[in-house]
Amino acid sequence: MLNQYETVFIATPVLSEAQIKEAVDKFRELITGNKGELLHEEHWGLKKLAYPIQKKSTGFYHLFEFKADPAFINKLETEFRRDERVIRFQTVKLEKYAAEYSEKRRNKVKAKKEKEN
Secondary structure: OOEEEEEEEEEOOOOOHHHHHHHHHHHHHHHHHOOOEEEEEEEEEEEEEEEEEOOEEEEEEEEEEEEEOOOHHHHHHHHHHHOOOEEEEEEEEOOHHHHHHHHHHHHHHHHHHHHHO
16 A cells, blocks of 8 residues: 655755756656655755754755655665765655645645746
8 A cells, every 4th residue: 555755855055956956866766666656746946944954054955745655765765864965854654634735735836837837
């Protein structure tokens, strides 16, 4: 049975756009390559951190929302720890109501993008 998860990770601010894209692609392929289903993805860009991490005060934020086997989460988090480009990450299992809220938020973001175009 697949559970629904949401992962946010912060990449170090010294990376170029190409390096950020490469890191995001790596984790996207890791999720889909392990029979995960990517539901939604957002790049929040460079944001100020609440407190310095590794002497850095900003970081590139990225969100993945996906369905995956619970055993896969350990593998994903191990990859986050091994990757020097990632300075923080958090994975949360979404319960029924959180998943419903997330779907509403996704639809709102999609509608906003369509209105802009």
